[in-house]
Amino acid sequence: MLHNPAAKYRPFAPVALRDRTWPDAQITRAPRWLSTDLRDGNQALIEPMDLARKLRMFELLVRIGFKEIEVGFPAASQVEWDFVRQLIDEDRIPHDVTIQVMTPAREELIERTVQSLAGARRAIVHVYNAVAPLWREVVFGMSVLQVMALVERHVRQVRALTDAQPGTEWVLQYSPETFSLAELDVSRQACETAIAAWGTGRPIILNLPTTVEAATPNVFADQIEWMARCFADRPEVVLSVHPHNDRGTGTAAAELALMAGAHRVEGCLFGNGERTGNLDIVNVALNLYVQGVAPGLDFSDIDAIRAEVEHCNQLPVPARHPYAGDLVYTSFSGSHQDAIKKAFAAGREGDVWAIPYLPIDPKDLGRSYEAVIRVNSQSGKGGIAYLLEAEYGVQLPRRLQIEFSQVVQRAMDVQGKELSAADLWTLFSSEYALDGTPVLQQRQITAGTSAQGGAQTELRASLQWQGRELALQGSGNGPIDAFVNALGAATGHAIRVLDYQEHAIGGTGSVGGDARAAAYVELRVDDGRPVFGVGLEHDIVGAALRAVVSALQRAVRGQQPRPHAAPQALQVA
């Protein structure tokens, strides 16, 4: 790269429009959309679509709700011609859909283009010629006057040919190609020449392209407002824009152009098109949607649409593509996951959508929440807890989330790749010995009254513990109290219960067919650090006792077995 790029590149001159109004405008309704997937999109494919793929694309566009579809460049090739004929001859164009075809300003090509439309109910003939200085000099070798003469001659020709086919309702679209790079006055003259040659008062679309993006989108908005003022008193004129994306600002250019007075937007699904692509219509339409404006296009099953477009174009849609990419409803980083989980837990997906980091409800596009959160080395407790709850129904208490996230981090450091919900469950089950917790045998629990008149529970059971069978006997003010006292006496550990929580798990989750109980116990054992245990059982008492054993096992992991000791007093913090 150059040390001084100014030696080679020049900045684009701004438009002198001091009284511009577009910065204060708001887009409150959807524009008219034209899909140019079958023309500008198609001409940019490594392998242009064959008839079968063109038809699939056309039918997809109709299903999505496009009412104006540029179906091709019929003078360019036999496939293009045959496709237009197939649509007309087989009556495949719905009554509310208008097809558009494109031609350069060349006699023989215009003639063939208009012929291709014979029998159409309604059609837009799209004529273009470049108007910017570089093109005038290098491509055409023409002065401005000669360019105007070219426009006049060819639009007159379109008029004559279409007048000869009165069975079709005709609209002319004129594009001063390279508008974004041209002097505004030259573009205006070209448009006025086209209007006059077509016939004042007859419907005409003036389509203003950023054939190559050359400036920041505010400059394009100024250009559009300038042109809109020139044609403001012409009701027959529809002002359309056709942004490309060379600077990566196609979407912004289209949106600012709508604020500046454009009524119609041309583009392609997911931004296919020449070089960096055409404007991404899905992007602009869904940007409107999340501002509460109905776009008039239906992307309810965005994955199916994406798959169909990928098939037709033989090009992938990137994983980070706005609204449609594989990863765009996924959060990897811990603080995002935490915020999303809290917002769902607080019911913030209610009537008015307010979920942090998710500008749109993925469900509206047929995507699912399951895909929202994924866990890798950047993740924190929130995402892990979300996945375990969403997939397995367990609602981990906050301190258990923190404890388990450290277990996950250690596994992640070794493994170095993303963990699925199933991987997390395997790790969780093994860490808290959900399947391997020794089961209490011959459990007998009797509720009674103590000598002081309070509630007293007596517990007897046997338990396999560190290779020997323990006979447990204890009493307390409830089953957990009695069990902890009995276990402390039998194992020689001082056990204190710091926290206890429980909940039911519905019968439909991945945990099992029937409803189950989940219990979480936090213990301090022998004045060590607090540890959690988890128990899943069909009954709540069984789950709680399992959770106590799970926590004690974790607390004494790696220690030598203790001799018996006297029962410990139970305290619940």
Ligand SMILES: CC(=O)SCCNC(=O)CCNC(=O)[C@H](O)C(C)(C)COP(=O)(O)OP(=O)(O)OC[C@H]1O[C@@H](n2cnc3c(N)ncnc32)[C@H](O)[C@@H]1OP(=O)(O)O
């Ligand atoms: C910005 C855009 O997307 S414009 C759309 C462009 N799309 C396509 O080009 C796809 C389909 N195109 C084609 O199949 C062919 O290019 C055709 C059939 C249109 C023409 O093919 P050819 O006659 O071989 O010409 P070629 O492709 O080399 O085009 C260049 C010629 O067209 C002229 N030309 C380019 N644009 C235009 C225009 N809008 N109006 C009139 N003439 C034009 C050039 O000046 C050049 O003329 P020259 O040969 O006298 O110097």
Ligand SMILES: CC(C)C(=O)C(=O)O
């Ligand atoms: C001819 C026009 C509309 C075009 O495709 C462009 O300029 O990009």
